[in-house]
Amino acid sequence: MNDHFEKNEKLYRAICPPEVAALYWKRDGSLSYRAFADPKGLSVDRGYDRSDAEVVDSMKKRLKGMIARVYVRTCLEVGATVKYLPSAKNPYHSEIHGSENEKLLSKHQCFYLAGKTTVL
Amino acid sequence: MIVKQAELRSNLKKYFDLAYDGDTVIVPRRENKNVIIISEREYNDLKRESRMMAYGSRLTSASSTEDPVPSNASYTATTDLRTDNMHRLDVFASFKQGWNGNSAAPLDRKVIEKVREILIHQEIQPEIFPSATGTIEFEYSNSRRDFMGIEIGAGTKAEVFIVFYNGHEITENIDADSTSINERVKRFYE
Numbered sequence: 554m555n556d557h558f559e560k561n562e563k564l565y566r567a568i569c570p571p572e573v574a575a576l577y578w579k580r581d582g583s584l585s586y587r588a589f590a591d592p593k594g595l596s597v598d599r600g601y602d603r604s605d606a607e608v609v610d611s612m613k614k615r616l617k618g619m620i621a622r623v624y625v626r627t628c629l630e631v632g633a634t635v636k637y638l639p640s641a642k643n644p645y646h647s648e649i650h651g652s653e654n655e656k657l658l659s660k661h662q663c664f665y666l667a668g669k670t671t672v673l
Numbered sequence: 674m675i676v677k678q679a680e681l682r683s684n685l686k687k688y689f690d691l692a693y694d695g696d697t698v699i700v701p702r703r704e705n706k707n708v709i710i711i712s713e714r715e716y717n718d719l720k721r722e723s724r725m726m727a728y729g730s731r732l733t734s735a736s737s738t739e740d741p742v743p744s745n746a747s748y749t750a751t752t753d754l755r756t757d758n759m760h761r762l763d764v765f766a767s768f769k770q771g772w773n774g775n776s777a778a779p780l781d782r783k784v785i786e787k788v789r790e791i792l793i794h795q796e797i798q799p800e801i802f803p804s805a806t807g808t809i810e811f812e813y814s815n816s817r818r819d820f821m822g823i824e825i826g827a828g829t830k831a832e833v834f835i836v837f838y839n840g841h842e843i844t845e846n847i848d849a850d851s852t853s854i855n856e857r858v859k860r861f862y863e
Contacts, residue, residue: 569774576761577802579812585802586822587810596775616774657806660822660834661842 554601554644556637560626563600564635564647565608565673569618584621586660586667594648594656597623599637601645608645609673615643620673627669631662675699754798762789765803777805781827784809787849788825794851797858799823811854813861821861825849833857 568574568588577588589595600608609620628635634650649666651658658666674691676698681688688698688710698710711719768779780803788809792798799811808826815821818838825831831849836842847853 567774572764573768573772573774573803576764579800581814585800585810585812587802587804591773591775591777591805593776593805618774660844664820664834664836 554599554637554639558599558625558635558637558647560624560629562625563605563608564597564623564625564628564649565600565612566595566597566621566623566670567612567616567618568621569616571618574618584667584670584672586663588621589649589658589663589666590660592657594636594650595658597647597649598643598645599635599647605673611645621670622673623666623670627666631665633658633662633666675701678702754800755792755795758792758798758801759789761801762792762809765809768803772803773805775805778807780809781807784825784827787827791825791849791851791854794855795858796855797862799858813858815862819861821858823847823854823857835861 566589568577568584577585579585598608598612603611605622612620625635628649632652634653635647636650637647640646648656649658650656651662674696676688678700681698681700692698692710693712695712695715697715700708700710702708762785765780766782766785768777770779771777772779784807788801792801797813799813802810802812804810804824806826808824811823811825813821813823820836822834823831824834826849829849830846831854833845833847834842835844847857
């Protein structure tokens with residue numbers, strides 16, 4: 554695993570804890586785009602060679618909440634940057650940044666990603 | 674409709690097309706191991722409904738006092754959006770460090786009380802959401818399927834973000850007070 558991401562690679566975001574995850578649901582069942590605003594960088598797990606089920610199982614062991622999935626290509630379509638930032642506890646840890654120099658995603662980027670996200 | 678496995682195997686495209694067009698295709702199997710074919714759209718609708726039941730209407734109590742959302746942070750959504758929003762603000766006020774699972778700071782009490790005061794005077798109630806940027810977002814959508822978000826923080830201005838149904842976007846600043854927000858919301862719904 555290195556810092557190269559294929560466009561078809563999937564990224565998984567845990568929206569947690571459950572009480573907060575609930576707060577991001579709109580009444581029409583969609584997700585608020587504010588769930589993607591994080592000035593410290595939007596933490597995700599990269600899928601790499603794992604299936605959705607494997608990733609969800611792994612994340613649910615560490616995190617309580619809901620798991621949202623987005624493709625790398627979707628991030629690139631709005632000019633966001635995906636960075637591979639493994640940690641000692643999580644070799645899959647990555648972050649989605651607004652650009653090379655800005656961690657926070659713009660509203661345009663958050664809105665686009667929210668519309669293209671699948672909740673697993 | 675009920676379709677036997679052999680019939681399904683011989684006419685797979687036909688039944689996939691029917692499912693895509695909205696039919697529910699039930700395939701009986703031995704020992705009641707039946708399967709159902711539906712369109713992706715219908716599947717997504719079902720998942721959405723399921724999520725709404727699981728998450729959307731009730732916040733359950735947290736299990737530990739160390740949790741970033743404490744145990745008194747529960748509320749039940751009501752049909753009255755204003756009441757619902759007041760309860761949501763109470764939950765936002767209970768957030769501790771790391772409430773978003775990624776080291777977000779608690780929301781400033783002054784921001785919460787400012788938003789509470791604005792919401793009391795809003796003729797059209799928004800849906801409200803917390804942000805890890807320390808702000809609270811009002812969200813609206815109209816019958817044209819335009820979207821509008823108004824972000825309120827500690828400053829005197831609120832940022833308005835509109836995405837029109839055709840994808841065109843605008844961002845503007847307005848005064849972060851109930852009168853200005855009421856006026857902007859009315860224009861959005863005109």
